[in-house]
């Protein structure tokens with residue numbers, strides 16, 4: 001028996017269960033064991049082969065869930081109860097909340113219920129450190145304001161330290177109001193870049209080149225040498241785009257403009273410049289060269305697809321065609337233009353010609369704040385009034401100016417400006433529960449005509465949270481405000497002592 005059963009055992013081990021059952025006609029206890037083992041293996045294999053169909057969640061670093069997501073993508077998709085998955089500095093997915101919650105496991109989740117989730121705002125033109133000159137002189141012509149107040153005040157006060165603290169103050173204000181990218185034209189731009197990077201903000205930062213001694217560089221050769229070093233220092237940085245900023249055609253000679261453009265182009269850097277801002281610029285240009293500022297800059301070889309022109313107010317049809325032809329980004333500054341009575345940018349005609357238009361605050365000295373919600377509010381109202389047409393520049397188009405077309409104006413539309421997979425995770429959550437934003441029928445209308453900078457709840461730049469539930473995470477707010485108040489005393493004293501009043 002023993003030997004038989006042993007023989008049988010061996011046979012049983014070698015035979016497949018089906019043929020053994022057929023030959024034996026019954027199942028022994030050993031057969032049961034063996035069969036259980038094989039079927040167990042079979043089920044295990046089945047379950048393994050079925051594994052991919054059961055949901056395995058992809059890991060992401062951050063997920064924003066719920067809320068009204070305004071993508072500003074080509075289809076202008078708006079998702080009610082949407083979500084955004086973020087890995088490292090980029091957006092991985094944008095879609096319905098239930099779908100993304102099932103698909104992704106996030107290390108951190110932010111509940112956006114009751115908020116608008118949208119691309120961070122892009123302030124296309126400012127002079128950040130001038131926040132320390134907020135309100136030093138108002139109610140003047142641009143020419144008078146610049147030459148009698150701003151330039152002398154800058155000569156007496158602007159140092160590396162002033163620029164760093166002024167920029168921190170500006171960044172604090174901008175982040176609190178939902179701005180995630182800004183374009184700057186100032187001095188000591190290497191310090192501006194350092195402070196911007198420390199705050200986790202994105203910047204297109206242009207070192208100013210101007211034909212008179214500047215606070216940082218007393219001569220043009222010094223300014224050009226400084227700018228080259230600045231461009232080298234920040235080349236390839238993920239947050240900082242170092243740029244060259246010849247101030248304007250009325251403060252730079254043709255040679256200075258051409259040299260600045262050549263420096264930028266040798267280094268693949270953008271060119272930031274004021275273009276056709278005020279009537280005096282048009283008048284000077286016509287008297288001196290018989291050309292409009294745009295025609296003059298075109299003839300000088302300055303214009304190109306790497307240029308960002310601030311203002312572009314005094315432009316005729318031919319100028320608009322020229323700016324569009326060269327792919328120049330143009331930035332609309334409604335508050336500043338109104339305050340200095342500079343004029344009205346023909347935004348409607350420029351958009352119709354295919355021009356990339358951005359929106360901006362300009363410096364805090366001519367605004368007097370850095371509030372992009374206020375610019376969104378005033379941008380259409382100024383156009384409507386100037387044209388006596390209440391249909392001009394509708395709300396959705398205004399939100400585009402502050403996001404995706406603003407990104408185009410800065411030549412950064414491949415990276416920022418909309419919420420789409422592959423783009424940088426620069427986004428804001430805007431609370432919609434306040435009385436002034438209740439009820440909500442149309443999300444674009446609410447953003448442009450009702451919501452305020454203070455409604456911005458959370459700000460994320462390159463996947464990093466820089467403000468959460470209005471708590472600043474990268475800046476020491478109390479220290480910045482104290483320093484700003486110290487500087488106010490110094491600047492006021494410097495003006496009181498001089499002939500500048």
Ligand SMILES: [Zn+2]
Nearest residue numbers: 274310362363
């Ligand atoms: Zn400006």
